[in-house]
Amino acid sequence: MTTLARWNPFRSVARLDPTAGFDEFFRGLAARPLWRELEAAPDMRIDVSEDDGAFHVKADIPGVSKDDIEVSVEGSQVAIGAEVKRETQKKENRKDLCTERYCGQVFRSFTLPAEVDSAKAEAHYENGVLTLDLPKKANGSSRRIAVN
Structure with missing residues (x-):
């Protein structure tokens, strides 16, 4: 790979x-x-592994609601996008000394060595880690995947 x-x-x-x-x-x-x-702006760190029947992707996206994650698969192209939100409510008599937490959008796109069966693809998000199970297919098609 x-x-x-x-x-x-x-x-x-x-x-x-x-x-x-x-x-x-x-x-x-x-x-x-x-x-x-x-x-x-944080990088979206990913791990991609492969077995005989599928590709397995793990992406670190901490601090994001699963409703703010978008995953799409078209052929062998995988795109992951997320919107990181941060509360901006300030309390009286407090000033920021250091603010390193990011808010905005993160996006990652990559190509796999074989096409993916998007009809059987699954996505799960738990504890800040998005897990994708992407079965291999000879003839790929485009489909949006719901994150569970």
Whole structure:
């Protein structure tokens, strides 16, 4: 099976930052470099495995309601999207010192080595992990999958 890798052009810039240790020491006292803020959006981490009859995908999507997850399969192309929501209610006499929790949309798309039988595909979401069971098929078709 082909190895899946997500490329982020800003990671290499952050790795080359010679003041990274110094920055971490004074994180709460000064503004962070712009390229670190660009990495604030979380990656959707996935594991893909295969057996004789199906592909099995696990995707980490913490803090999301199952109603806010959208999965679609077309042939061998799989797309997973989710909307991460965060309450913005502030209490009196409190100010934010650090806010790293992300809100917005996350999306991941990848191609499997064989077509998927979308009529038999299943999706389950529990404890922040989306699990997809995608049976293999010679002739694929497009279908939206409901998340249980």
